Amino acid sequence: MFRNLMRARGRPGRPTITTVSLATAVTVLVTGGSTAAVAGPPAPAATPVVTRAGLDPALVAGRGADVNFVEQEAENARTNGTVIGPDRSAYTLPAEASGRRAVRLSPGQYVEFVLPRAANGITVRYSIPDAPTGGGITAPLRVSANGKHVRDMTLTSQYSWLYNQYPFSNDPRAGLLHPDWWITECQCVPSATTPYPSISTPFRPTHFYDEQRLLLGRTYRAGDTIRLTAPSGSAAAWTVIDLLDSELVAPPRVRLLAANVLAFGADPTGRRDSADALDRAIAFARRTHLTVYVPPGTYQVNRHIIVDDVTIEGAGNWHTIIKGREVALSPPAPDGSVHTGVGFYGRDAADGGSRNVHLSGFAIEGDVRERIDTDQVNAIGGAMSDSTIDGLYLHHTKVGVWFDGPMRNVRVTNNIIVDQIADALNFHTGVTDSLVAHNFVRNTGDDGLAMWSDKTANARNSFDHNTVQSPTLANGIAIYGGTDTTVSHNLVADPVREGSAIHVGARFGAEPFTGHLRITNNTTVRAGTYELNWNIGLGAIWIFALDRSIDARIEVTGDAYLDNTYNAIMLVSDWPVKDLYSINDVRFRDIRVDGTGTSVVSARSAGSASFANVDARNVGAVGVNNCGSFHFTPAGSEFTLTDLGGNDGGWLAPWLLPNTITCDDRPPVSPPPPPSRW
Template structure:
């Protein structure tokens, strides 16, 4: 991987591993800069009509006035800059500040930040002063207790831990440990990640456009990194009078007492009386699952109604092998008939999950929910925001925010059908942001539409594992970090085969394409992976935009062990825009075929098609065939991206081409 000014190379020194790459700051005497509003760190004009419709304005710290220093840009995993929105943030020493100018009236802010871990793990807390127009408005308490994972999957909270899997391939030492070789030693902390968290704050009054919000770091942390500020005008609390109010059933809005039993009583009464359950403003302690079926639960709004709980260790493992429980709203298990007619809206769920234990059911919403809706929730610090185990059908998730998870943002798992996720915003998931996983039964006729996924620290923004007749449309995906990329189509993890049609259309993917540690190659902004079996369904990718891709824009690949037994065939790409690639437009490392029509590219860093096929290097050409259907224009440093001499299956294989960072994307 080449080194250049825009994308510093992956480094192993501990200071760089923590992302402390300093740049020049704005002088302390400088007036607050004019507000620069972005979407996923981009000019909103570049993503118009795509991604979730949100009610906040995003402002990146590096575009504000500050007295600290810039970290980044950097695409490397295990760095603070690499996990920042836009791959750049601002580092503050104690007493330094970032000052934002409000672009519109606001009475609430969200701050995405990072502070150091405790030396032995477990996190620290530190105050952050918030002033508006020079007057102290509030003090936020920042924490790193929900950040910082280390080591190999499924990760550790201990920065000094030895390898969790000494027998795994360790790319950092280039060895394959075995019984005949010493256990490899690695520097600790090994592979630090998941650095960021975010805090929300109601300001207590409405401030005008042009007012200045200053965030000042304290001596409580050696350094504070500010990534961005979201500002918004939050409406007054929603009131529902004709409902079963949880306060009447003993719920405690101060959070001092556990309110789980009161919620159960309110739900039972509401079902009998055919009423909604209303949860008025407050912070309610709930330390276990609330089982829901045939009920509507409505809060005053996610800024006002907060349902939070501690992670509780079970006296013995549950039948599903969970060793903890915690706050969450769960439908009945699908094997017990599931739940239906459940409607959850207008509240926040805040968990207490600080480690990844895959058998734990400590998700914000779970179980099987058919003929149901989830609207206007805010979910953070759970394992997975929303994890659904089917079979189940007809679920709609809308206008929901999922942040700071240790695993997926949302997963349709096992036979979820006829369901929709729309206008949902996912940031800082610890695994796939949005996923359909057809394990044991096919997910079918589902749609992920107009969602935004930012900075998944592991895996992909949006991933489809098998299934039939699903749609991924009009989404915005930005800044995947490692072992995945922007959009992924994978025949893996025991998923059922792809069947029918998979439509991927009108999505924008920016700053994607991570460095795959095991293969030691770069992935595509969109990538197809045949592992368990080949992929031969009808797949059409139409109208996507791939912007500022770190490596390839489009990748089709198999694993070396199955390269001669699987293929990816008949994928059709049409009306695609590629603005900037570090390497190629298309990288083919599998047998099969794809067609291209009206694919326009510019600022391409290497040969347009890197066609290795199955690495047979036969005289007849590559095992992967490219079909030119016309209208494929543009290119980069090596000429037209789809040159006549590359067709239909000319071998153009450069296993690890040098990276040439493109300029920032601009309007087409």
């Protein structure tokens, strides 16, 4: 979500600092990680390895979005390049890769995938270097099928590579954006030091990856090969391939009885702006109660399209593309925006909002390359009640879907939201009775899916069966306040920095949690990042009392926390408010924890939690790290853990009575083995 990133706030726990070497981080970034292994001679083509979030699909069955494509990690494919990773350290290419590994190609090298099933379309997730002064470069990637050249893709880093402190810079040479903020790398608040500290540049590089889709022109069969080659003479010194998604793209959908935008002057070649033509088609469709149909093509749209009481349908998100430039506004708009760009917006909630809006079957390609939080440059925005957003592909906008309520009954389903500068989706302010289901999210620059009860509580909403991969900042799924919320059957993988997989936060001025919060049957993998401001490792799920206590009925049931970098479960309050707020009566039941770098549970707050049938194995340091609120009283910790039985693995029993304090502020990390079937 949009944030005033934590500055020199007190840190929960002892104020000891662990130094982080930026020079090391930059070296790892450039080299691809100290654990990189140079490949030997190319291996013969083999049975394709299909994964979901870098895992055996059997480990995540029933979790995450149903999608039309299959995922193949480059490190499992045939290559004469270099496998980089694994590495979970922020600011490195492996850390932001799916599964924390990828393949680096020098010019002339390739990676080759064997198709697991018939396909006529591919998505390539990749990274190439930035320009020396920022702004990105372009470079070719040769695509061959069964040894025959298909076409060259033009890769770009124009939408990648952010640097520095929030809200980030596009300039790798930039000095500190906020000289008064806490700087972990130098253990200081720079404005309070003499002489002024220097930093190595580029400082905190991040958001390295982008992805492109390509129709192959014909259907290839299972067992056919797709080779990606970085051509000799490429402008890119290296090309990193993270993965290939392949799918059988359906033919374009045709709707004959409709308000066809071509009849209103829209240009499917993208040479002329089609915004006014779309407005005319929408107005006609509302008068005649027809659907607006946007046939195959690329349509240039450089501003918001306002939608209300209308259905807009494309030929499929591979075939109908709405694409726009980011346009500077002079003077700024009344809402503070200094840019506009392509997006479909409901009317403002203050003006009554929109209703009965149905958008489906097209792509929105934006042009957002920097983070400006006041800009309304989202793919979908405004307020839309009694509406549906289905089957869209949202790419290169600030936020894929940002709804400002009050509004009710919206269904956001079956969308692909990738390569965003900020969130993929945010229910902001008074969104009620709504569902987000079967959406695929990858490479957000902030929370993947969020509900933020800012000023007015969200209520009775569900995030169900979504996949969120590789958020580069913050969390996969975050809930900030609200009433009667459900987070169920989601798959969240590979958060990178200052957040984790699932987050429950009393913060950002959110309204309190009330009623119930049910977190049910989710799977997280390789989660639990290093919190930059606190210098501690987070849990795969972390509950944070910053602005107030958390007293709602929170039930965490049926989750699986796999290959946790640090803790599986964390309950924490910030140091300045540790004696003011608590986290009370959280109930964990039927949980499986497979691998922790540190602990199963880390408690750094007053409060209580109960555990029933929480099974854990491959625990790194200690089952429970219970610091309470750091007073170390004779009565024991201020956080109470209750054993309700069935907690296998021996992780809990030794630490229960009398409220045992087992506080190691920063325990050593023991990387767990890969997860396996239980």
